[in-house]
Amino acid sequence: MRRLPNPDAAPYHGSRLTPATRTITATTDNTSLRPLRKGLVSFRGYNLTIAFFSVVGVLVSLGMYSIAANKFPFPQSVIDAFPFADWINEGRVWLEANLKTYTRAIAEVVKLPLEWLEETLWTLPWTVVLLFLVIPALAYGGLKLGLLTFAGVMFWGMVDMWYEAMSTLSLMAVSVAFSAILGVMLGIVASQSDRFESFIKPILDTMQTMPAFVYLIPAIFFFGVGATPAAMAIIIYALPPAVRLTNLGIRQVPETMVEAAQSFGSSRLQMLLKVKLPQALPSIMLGVNQCIMMGLGLAVLAVFIGGGGLGEQIWKALTRLKVGWAFEGGISIVFMAIIFDRLSYAISGVAKDQTRQVGAKFRLLPQKWNQNTVAQTIERPVGYLCDLFNTAGEKLTSIITNPLRFVVPGIASVFSNRPLLIPGLLVLIVTYFVATQFKWMSSFPRELEFSIREPIDFAINWLTVNPTFIGITKGIRSIVFLYLLDPLDSFLSGLPWWYVMGLLGLIVWKSTTLKFAIVTTAFLVFLAASGLWEISMFTLAGTTVSVVICMLFGVPLGIIAAYSKPVDAVLRPILDAMQTLPAFVYLIPALFFFGGNKTTAVIATVIYAIPPVIRLTTLGLRQLPNEVNEVAGSFGSGPLQTLFKVKLPMASPSIMLGLNQAVVFALAMQAITPLVAGLGLGKEVYDAMNSADLGKGLTAGIGIVLLTILLDRLTQGWTRKQRKALGL
Amino acid sequence: MKLISTTAAGALALAFAAAGPANAAGVLNSAVNDWTGGAVMCEIVHQIVENEMDFKVKRIVMPSGPGRDEAIKSGDLDYGCELWPSYSVSNTQYVKEFGGDGSIIKLGDSGVVGVSSYYVPRYLVEGDDAPAPDLKTWENMNQYADLFKTLETGDKGRLLGCPAASWQCEDSARMEALGLNYEAVELGSEAAHWAEMQAAYKRKEAFIAYAWEPHWIHAALDLVKVQLPEHSEDKWPATGWATDVTYNYGNPEFVEKNPEIAELITNFELTNEMQAPLILAIDVDGREMDEVVSEWLDNNEDMWKAWLPK
Structure with missing residues (x-):
């Protein structure tokens, strides 16, 4: 599975690896060392060929630029003859006239539960909501997850965003429920029919890479304004990962297992329900989880159609430049993402072996501290308390389930398998009735409120006026603009369009397949004919510069983190935050520091796209088998030699995957950077949304989709070839 | 999975018990501007409508622009406050006073001059x-x-x-x-x-x-x-902007069905000078908007009572 994220889709995947990385590491582990030397030699040969052709390509292009710069603009007559955006807008008018009744009727189906849930969460005592989230967290994720959930829920109240958090929570719950159900159903169908799979795959690709702002324009027409259209947009936007991972999970069920079931004579339906679906559950849950993360991102952007909730808070804070306030909203979102992420992961049972280790004594502190006496003293009473609760829960459950067993055994076993269910429900009900008696239990007490706005504002302000810091940021900005962005932009947009198309086509052909090269070229012609050639070239230049910076800084950082545990420990939470925090939140500080210009947008893109590079570099190096060190050492190479000659080449597939992710993330960020003076296709989309011009927005959106898919496949192609050269 | 559904069912039952019957005369959807001045204007109207007319108002915050105009036109939103004519692309299309087709109704000046x-x-x-x-x-x-x-x-x-x-x-x-x-x-x-x-x-x-x-x-x-050259329609954009006499607006169906609310919104007016202290209280002193507005209503009863339909 590969993620094609949206920057505000809060891609929380810090703690877990995507399956793609898992496969890589698995194969690396299995490498025996004999073919290693051979692989390294052929790898070097492969890279030398690549380097050679790259140099030739650059020289030829420079020559072409010197002869033909700016002499071949795309013919205006073709652009005039191809009013694609107008056709879309005409189509929209027709759709609006003919479809609106139906789309509104569908929206009603979502509206009802949504409004009811929001109303309910608003009126329920906050203590009940708190326990409703904390009890399952305790039951499934253990004490640590329980505490984390507690902290997150308390945070919403403490920063005075309780009601907003409840709105976002209800929006998420309803839309993710619809999206997950629909997605799993489509995924099951896709897993059963190859034809349906190949039909739906390009649609899913497009849905995932299309900037969300393109969705939001028609959402107003078809679904109205407020939380309902936001939910509809989220349902559509978050669908792809659920479909994809369900399909993948079912298709990956081992053949032997299927054969075994067949020999027992199970029908196709039985096979699906009893064998394949349970086996695919981890993958399906990962899909649902990704669905949640994508949804949360859009929940922030939904403010543009009146979606309300935390997104509205962040937006209001931004328009008033209250960075601290925006951060509070952002952190509230981060907590929601983490709670959803960990809780769905824990409930799915995928993590069972980790969280419920048999005989695990430590519930709060890291397991490996169990030799430390201080840790033991802290942990012992915690353990007793947990055991006490567990036993009490079990007792209570058995008191109720034992008589029930004679009446409805099915229900009784549901309860007795889950010893915390009945006590949990009882606690909820009791809390509810008690809470109605005490004001502090029903509405969040103001005494508990605390604000982190001021320290954040103070820090940001201090940096904004600090001459040294601003000197550095201005230096970075000048270098990036003068030596990278501006030259590359003039170069790419100055080259003749037919030359760029031809060269890209050639590269794509050599890196992937001829078929894909032809499709790519056709789409490039489409972009040019829509009048977006120069804008697309700027986007390409901006993306390239961002990705180059990501690699320049990300790979060394990743290497350092691979060798130094403390660096890794410091880096990890920072990377998590960089990826989970809605990009909205750090755009304004970025602008304070780097100024309002297109370079700032590039820098914001780097912030968003660098984490996967760092992570995957560290991972690639860490996962190498230990023998690599020993073998390299026995040949007498020093640590640096080992790193550059053996380890980095061997880790290169992982690093290339980092590059690939950086490319995809950087293009996804295109949707957000127009808010801070970013130019290019994203800006076109954003402007189109502001003037409700679906045609223009969709055309530019298709441009982003095309570039993403193109660069994604290209980098994937390179990764594959490198792995092949390495003999993996 | 079963557990989630069972727990959810339990919680739903609990919540059903909690949600009391809504006893408002109806629910209105209002377009709330995303800047403080614009938001505070409408908040005054909302509170009067909620307190005096027994309606519930859903406040939908979204950036102004064609999307919001579209929502007003189609009735997804009922009314809004403080629209700046210079920046509205669609008032010439929809608002009669600007030569539009009347699918958005102007409900009097808002009093703020921009x-x-x-x-x-x-x-x-x-x-x-x-x-x-x-x-x-x-x-x-x-x-x-x-x-x-x-x-x-x-x-x-x-x-x-x-x-x-x-x-x-x-x-x-x-x-x-x-x-x-x-x-x-x-x-x-x-x-x-x-x-x-x-x-x-x-x-x-x-x-x-x-x-x-x-x-x-x-x-x-x-x-x-x-100082920019004096505004002139003919020489635009070689001139400065026109002074913006901002106005309130509503959906035609809403205006027809709720004449008394439409009248309140039409009568309602707040000048720049009157708006300024409210903005200050919210943006500079960091107070809650609903609090600031309800305090203002307490202190200016004569003024807003005069806006109520006779």
Whole structure:
């Protein structure tokens, strides 16, 4: 599975690896060392060929630029003859006239539960909501997850965003429920029919890479304004990962297992329900989880159609430049993402072996501290308390389930398998009735409120006026603009369009397949004919510069983190935050520091796209088998030699995957950077949304989709070839 | 999975018990502006409608623009306050008073009168060592263009124009028409626009930027207006902006069904001077909007009672 994220889709995947990385590491582990030397030699040969052709390509292009710069603009007559955006807008008018009744009727189906849930969460005592989230967290994720959930829920109240958090929570719950159900159903169908799979795959690709702002324009027409259209947009936007991972999970069920079931004579339906679906559950849950993360991102952007909730808070804070306030909203979102992420992961049972280790004594502190006496003293009473609760829960459950067993055994076993269910429900009900008696239990007490706005504002302000810091940021900005962005932009947009198309086509052909090269070229012609050639070239230049910076800084950082545990420990939470925090939140500080210009947008893109590079570099190096060190050492190479000659080449597939992710993330960020003076296709989309011009927005959106898919496949192609050269 | 559904069912039952019957006369959807001044105007109306007329008002915050106009037109939103005619692309299309087809109804002036222009920080034009003492009118702008040069704009001065093209400020066209050696840049969002101004102000850097009044930015930064040529429809965009007599508006069906609310909104008026302390209380003192407004209602009963339909 590969993620094609949206920057505000809060891609929380810090703690877990995507399956793609898992496969890589698995194969690396299995490498025996004999073919290693051979692989390294052929790898070097492969890279030398690549380097050679790259140099030739650059020289030829420079020559072409010197002869033909700016002499071949795309013919205006073709652009005039191809009013694609107008056709879309005409189509929209027709759709609006003919479809609106139906789309509104569908929206009603979502509206009802949504409004009811929001109303309910608003009126329920906050203590009940708190326990409703904390009890399952305790039951499934253990004490640590329980505490984390507690902290997150308390945070919403403490920063005075309780009601907003409840709105976002209800929006998420309803839309993710619809999206997950629909997605799993489509995924099951896709897993059963190859034809349906190949039909739906390009649609899913497009849905995932299309900037969300393109969705939001028609959402107003078809679904109205407020939380309902936001939910509809989220349902559509978050669908792809659920479909994809369900399909993948079912298709990956081992053949032997299927054969075994067949020999027992199970029908196709039985096979699906009893064998394949349970086996695919981890993958399906990962899909649902990704669905949640994508949804949360859009929940922030939904403010543009009146979606309300935390997104509205962040937006209001931004328009008033209250960075601290925006951060509070952002952190509230981060907590929601983490709670959803960990809780769905824990409930799915995928993590069972980790969280419920048999005989695990430590519930709060890291397991490996169990030799430390201080840790033991802290942990012992915690353990007793947990055991006490567990036993009490079990007792209570058995008191109720034992008589029930004679009446409805099915229900009784549901309860007795889950010893915390009945006590949990009882606690909820009791809390509810008690809470109605005490004001502090029903509405969040103001005494508990605390604000982190001021320290954040103070820090940001201090940096904004600090001459040294601003000197550095201005230096970075000048270098990036003068030596990278501006030259590359003039170069790419100055080259003749037919030359760029031809060269890209050639590269794509050599890196992937001829078929894909032809499709790519056709789409490039489409972009040019829509009048977006120069804008697309700027986007390409901006993306390239961002990705180059990501690699320049990300790979060394990743290497350092691979060798130094403390660096890794410091880096990890920072990377998590960089990826989970809605990009909205750090755009304004970025602008304070780097100024309002297109370079700032590039820098914001780097912030968003660098984490996967760092992570995957560290991972690639860490996962190498230990023998690599020993073998390299026995040949007498020093640590640096080992790193550059053996380890980095061997880790290169992982690093290339980092590059690939950086490319995809950087293009996804295109949707957000127009808010801070970013130019290019994203800006076109954003402007189109502001003037409700679906045609223009969709055309530019298709441009982003095309570039993403193109660069994604290209980098994937390179990764594959490198792995092949390495003999993996 | 079963557990989730069972727990959920339990909680639902619990919640059903909790949700009391709604006893309002109806629910209205209101378009709330995303800037404080615009939001506070509507909040006054909302509270009167909720307290005196027994309606429940859903406050839907979203950026102004064609999307919101579309929602008003189709009835997804019932009414809104303080619309700035200069920046509305669709009022000539929908509002009768501007030559539109009447699918959005104007409900009286809101009382706030808006002025848009270019502004510079006071430290640029006043004081002994002010670098641009004569930068009070547009005629002198060329003289100081060097002061505003940036990496990206090369030899030209940088003008921070309207943040988005859809506002139709025509800043680039204005620079050209007036023969000014400036490049107008769009920062994409209002937030970015104010952020750039604020950061530059804090560092005492030179900037010239589009802004409007009333706005909180004038409470945060000491800005001076650069005089532009008098507004003229014929010469636009070689002129300044028209004075914006902002108005309230509603969906025709809503107006027809709720004449008394429509009358209240039409009667309701708050001048710039009356709005200013409310904005200050919210943006500078950091108080909650609903609190500030209900306090205002308590203290100005005579005024708002007069707005109620007779």
